[in-house]
Amino acid sequence: xxxxxxxxxxxxxxxxxxxxxxxxxxxxxxxxxxxxxxxxxxxxxxxxxxxxxxxxxxxxxxxxxxxxxxxxxxxxxxxxxxxxxxxxxxxxxxxxxxxxxxxxxxxxxxxxxxxxxxxxxxxxxxxxxxxxxxxxxxxxxxxxxxxxxxxxxxxxxxxxxxxxxxxxxxxxxxxxxxxxxxxxxxxxxxxxxxxxxxxxxxxxxxxxxxxxxxxxxxxxxxxxxxxxxxxxxxxxxxxxxxxxxxxxxxxxxxxxxxxxxxxxxxxxxxxxxxxxxxxxxxxxxxxxxxxxxxxxxxxxxxxxxxxxxxxxxxxxxxxxxxxxxxxxxxxxxxxxxxxxxxxxxxxxxxxxxxxxxxxxxxxxxxxxxxxxxxxxxxxxxxxxxxxxxxxxxxxxxxxxxxxxxxxxxxxxxxxxxxxxxxxxxxxxxxxxxxxxxxxxxxxxxxxxxx
Numbered sequence: 001x002x003x004x005x006x007x008x009x010x011x012x013x014x015x016x017x018x019x020x021x022x023x024x025x026x027x028x029x030x031x032x033x034x035x036x037x038x039x040x041x042x043x044x045x046x047x048x049x050x051x052x053x054x055x056x057x058x059x060x061x062x063x064x065x066x067x068x069x070x071x072x073x074x075x076x077x078x079x080x081x082x083x084x085x086x087x088x089x090x091x092x093x094x095x096x097x098x099x100x101x102x103x104x105x106x107x108x109x110x111x112x113x114x115x116x117x118x119x120x121x122x123x124x125x126x127x128x129x130x131x132x133x134x135x136x137x138x139x140x141x142x143x144x145x146x147x148x149x150x151x152x153x154x155x156x157x158x159x160x161x162x163x164x165x166x167x168x169x170x171x172x173x174x175x176x177x178x179x180x181x182x183x184x185x186x187x188x189x190x191x192x193x194x195x196x197x198x199x200x201x202x203x204x205x206x207x208x209x210x211x212x213x214x215x216x217x218x219x220x221x222x223x224x225x226x227x228x229x230x231x232x233x234x235x236x237x238x239x240x241x242x243x244x245x246x247x248x249x250x251x252x253x254x255x256x257x258x259x260x261x262x263x264x265x266x267x268x269x270x271x272x273x274x275x276x277x278x279x280x281x282x283x284x285x286x287x288x289x290x291x292x293x294x295x296x297x298x299x300x301x302x303x304x305x306x307x308x309x310x311x312x313x314x315x316x317x318x319x320x321x322x323x324x325x326x327x328x329x330x331x332x333x334x335x336x337x338x339x340x341x342x343x344x345x346x347x348x349x350x351x352x353x354x355x356x357x358x359x360x361x362x363x364x365x366x367x368x369x370x371x372x373x374x375x376x377x378x379x380x381x382x383x384x385x386x387x388x389x390x391x392x393x394x395x396x397x398x399x400x401x402x403x404x405x406x407x408x409x410x411x412x413x414x415x416x417x418x419x420x421x422x423x424x425x426x427x428x429x430x431x432x433x434x435x436x437x438x439x440x441x442x443x444x445x446x447x448x449x450x
């Protein structure tokens with residue numbers, strides 16, 4: 001056996017697997033470049049569950065004796081365990097806030113956003129005519145595989161935050177980019193669980209579908225990841241293809257060293273969660289939000305977005321979270337913070353589709369506002385601000401320095417002044433409707449229009 005080819009996340013389970021003779025799921029990356037005739041002797045005896053294209057790798061099952069032989073194969077470069085992943089969800093008391101009017105001429109129109117999750121309720125009014133591509137990676141041969149569905153509810157909630165139209169609520173629970181095109185990959189089952197290789201297959205498919213930004217509100221071990229795990233590696237490869245990837249930091253806080261995969265990937269935008277009224281300076285990091293550093297000492301998350309008590313679309317027949325009515329429910333977690341970042345990316349890309357992923361990431365990071373008395377390894381650059389991401393931290397005009405905003409477009413509305421913290425909170429603001437709190441609009445408007 002060549003231990004140098006066993007990823008450290010595999011080495012940690014070797015002793016257990018050595019006792020159990022049953023095969024375990026693994027992901028094998030082969031050596032780049034041409035393969036000499038007669039090589040790949042160890043690999044030739046295995047069937048392939050999944051074959052990847054963004055990197056030379058395949059997923060299948062093998063026992064420890066077979067893994068030992070694979071590690072000695074000269075064409076094998078790395079062997080990872082095909083680890084479990086799950087949705088990043090933390091159920092908490094919904095955030096109470098007064099909704100504000102959301103005003104922006106940028107709605108994500110024409111931007112392709114991929115969401116890798118538990119699926120989507122294709123019959124929800126907020127997604128009518130919006131799902132441009134769908135694929136079920138969990139049960140591809142099932143009787144309902146061709147129909148967009150979500151037996152869990154997590155993916156529908158995430159999709160609503162990214163780009164729900166708010167049709168079922170007369171616009172009240174409208175997502176960040178309500179005109180974006182939605183590309184949906186079901187990679188988690190009805191319990192919100194899945195495998196690394198399934199998510200990797202979803203990432204590749206999303207890239208092939210032309211996604212400009214991918215939302216990954218899920219994750220798994222190792223904790224902490226050093227960014228060399230299989231899923232992080234593939235997400236970095238997707239970024240290299242020109243796709244922005246937003247990944248949840250995880251819900252294992254408040255301890256440090258709790259960012260897993262793919263949140264530890266160097267090139268993705270890793271999102272933590274904050275809570276509090278965005279109209280005040282009282283924001284703090286949500287207790288559950290994972291903290292850095294990564295396993296190799298890098299600072300993560302990159303920034304935070306609101307992630308407590310977010311009301312969004314509810315999948316029909318599910319009861320996840322704080323159910324509001326037949327169409328909406330409230331959830332908390334870095335799963336909810338991440339699609340706020342993804343929707344922001346969609347708005348930025350609508351304004352300037354030529355921006356590269358690194359430039360988009362820099363705009364979000366540079367435009368974030370640091371939370372006072374909060375360590376960087378918890379908040380990254382601070383709370384994201386879409387208005388700042390639009391204009392650029394140094395005041396560049398929207399569109400990346402062209403001096404304009406595209407044909408027939410106008411700049412975003414100027415941010416309203418902050419609410420006076422001394423005002424009696426029991427009295428409604430003159431420009432705010434006296435409506436129940438806790439809606440997505442209250443959170444979205446807070447960072448879009450400040």
